[in-house]
Amino acid sequence: MKAAISVNDLSVSYNGNDALRNVSFTVEEGKLIGIIGPNGAGKSTLLKVLLNLIKKDRGSIEILGKSIRQMRKSVAYVPQRSNIDWDFPITVMDTVLIGTYPNLGILKRPQKEHRAWAFECLEKVGMSEYRNRQIGELSGGQQQRVFLARALAQKPTMYFLDEPFVGVDVTSEEKIISILKELRDNGKTVIVVHHDLSKASDYFNELILLNKELIAYGLVENVFKPEVLNRAYTNQFSSILGGE
Amino acid sequence: MIINFIEAIIQYEFLQKALLTSMMVGIICGVIGCFIILRGMALMGDAISHAVLPGVALSYMLGINFFIGAVFTGLLTALGIGYISQNSRIKNDVSIGIMFTAAFASGIILITLMKSSTDLYHILFGNVLAVRPSEMWSTLIIGIIVLLCVYIFYKELLVSSFDPIMASAYGLPIRMIHYFLMALLTLVTVASLQTVGIILVVAMLITPASTAYLLTDRLWVMIYLSAGIGVLSSIFGLYFSYTYNLASGATIVLAATALFILAFIFSPKQGLLWNTIKSFRKKEAFSQK
Numbered sequence: 001m002k003a004a005i006s007v008n009d010l011s012v013s014y015n016g017n018d019a020l021r022n023v024s025f026t027v028e029e030g031k032l033i034g035i036i037g038p039n040g041a042g043k044s045t046l047l048k049v050l051l052n053l054i055k056k057d058r059g060s061i062e063i064l065g066k067s068i069r070q071m072r073k074s075v076a077y078v079p080q081r082s083n084i085d086w087d088f089p090i091t092v093m094d095t096v097l098i099g100t101y102p103n104l105g106i107l108k109r110p111q112k113e114h115r116a117w118a119f120e121c122l123e124k125v126g127m128s129e130y131r132n133r134q135i136g137e138l139s140g141g142q143q144q145r146v147f148l149a150r151a152l153a154q155k156p157t158m159y160f161l162d163e164p165f166v167g168v169d170v171t172s173e174e175k176i177i178s179i180l181k182e183l184r185d186n187g188k189t190v191i192v193v194h195h196d197l198s199k200a201s202d203y204f205n206e207l208i209l210l211n212k213e214l215i216a217y218g219l220v221e222n223v224f225k226p227e228v229l230n231r232a233y234t235n236q237f238s239s240i241l242g243g244e
Numbered sequence: 245m246i247i248n249f250i251e252a253i254i255q256y257e258f259l260q261k262a263l264l265t266s267m268m269v270g271i272i273c274g275v276i277g278c279f280i281i282l283r284g285m286a287l288m289g290d291a292i293s294h295a296v297l298p299g300v301a302l303s304y305m306l307g308i309n310f311f312i313g314a315v316f317t318g319l320l321t322a323l324g325i326g327y328i329s330q331n332s333r334i335k336n337d338v339s340i341g342i343m344f345t346a347a348f349a350s351g352i353i354l355i356t357l358m359k360s361s362t363d364l365y366h367i368l369f370g371n372v373l374a375v376r377p378s379e380m381w382s383t384l385i386i387g388i389i390v391l392l393c394v395y396i397f398y399k400e401l402l403v404s405s406f407d408p409i410m411a412s413a414y415g416l417p418i419r420m421i422h423y424f425l426m427a428l429l430t431l432v433t434v435a436s437l438q439t440v441g442i443i444l445v446v447a448m449l450i451t452p453a454s455t456a457y458l459l460t461d462r463l464w465v466m467i468y469l470s471a472g473i474g475v476l477s478s479i480f481g482l483y484f485s486y487t488y489n490l491a492s493g494a495t496i497v498l499a500a501t502a503l504f505i506l507a508f509i510f511s512p513k514q515g516l517l518w519n520t521i522k523s524f525r526k527k528e529a530f531s532q533k
Contacts, residue, residue: 051413052413053409053412053413069415072413072414072415073414073415075413077409077410077413079407079409079410083407083409084406084407085282085406088282088405088406088463089282089457089460089461089462089463089465089466090402090406090461090462090463091461091462094462094463095406098402098403098406098407098410101399101403101414102414102415104399106397106399106400107396109399110399134461154414
């Protein structure tokens, strides 16, 4: 197996405050990985630096052996729902069509075949009958499925999702996780920022446990243990998990 | 009276020029305005239009085309606003307020110093009935440039307005797109000087676009509607300006406001009236159960 992502000695700060310190890990291809940790642990920061949206102070990141810059078009990003303006005048279909933009390049417009492909992606997430709706008219789970369809439309080799299950109904959550597992089985790498510990062990192969530093990384059964989790969550959740 | 207006248009060349110029202004302000309101930059639009004043004054002094000076001071102000809010705890709206009033104040002083025939009043409030052929042509050229830019970069403007994080993740230079839009905005402002003037141009940018925003859920429809509503506002405004001898900028803006109020009340999806009726029916249905 090739390394999908290798992060070496990564440090990031905002205005002199550390967000991530000396983080190193290597992710193999074809894995479904959760990034977990308490609030303010740097989960979203890690995702953003992997997407080259913020600058790192130190360290190196390689995606499939290349720089992020070279690989940015084959990486798809599903934003947190709170980052989207749901009143924007755009339909479900046109939202998914945006997924074809990265590979179109400047000046070219989406053609019939791109529309057909976007429709296929919408069918995949079970949202094709809503294609002419304005995106704000959908429920939270439906909105998240539309953005997953947009990511699929990009035909990437790697998927980054930021808290995709927040405010999402059970049906949508199951649909989304089954698609993510299918992508993994087809050799794609899927990285999910996740905050709900209860499902973490069912959903992911491997976990990245963060709290500014990398606390633990590895197979779920090795990371998802009270004594390991406690090191990240200190005393916050020890009573809930029944540890100590 | 409308017949008199139509006869006057056929008869007087100055009125034909006024009508053509203000219709073009309606179109380009309507188109750019859509992106301004969707990006939440209404205040920025107001600021940049005011910041054009010192540039216009400097251009007169140096004897160069005033589009050059306007774009220069407009962009300089946009850069200053961005620099202050990114490098201090000053919030963006405050930074906008500081920079554009400074630019506007310098413009007033520069124009006073010039003591030329340039009338500050006309730059600030517009006087479309006195539009010169050269100004009509430059408005047309600016209009074509602006529309072409929006047509060519429609896809990039759409994605960077809707989801700047994704746009930036796949490599679009979103900061450059922001300043590019600011440059278009200064061009539109200068093109609107004669018609509505610096003070009121922001209304032509945001009011027709907001009216269109209440009427559709598709960006390209919104752009066409907004341009159309801008043109209608210009025609109605010019009619009242000519017939009752009122300032053209003010009548055009009020015409745009009237159209907005109509959409606000009667819009099929977002309007006040239908929403009230719908919630009334819901309550009725519940009370019958």
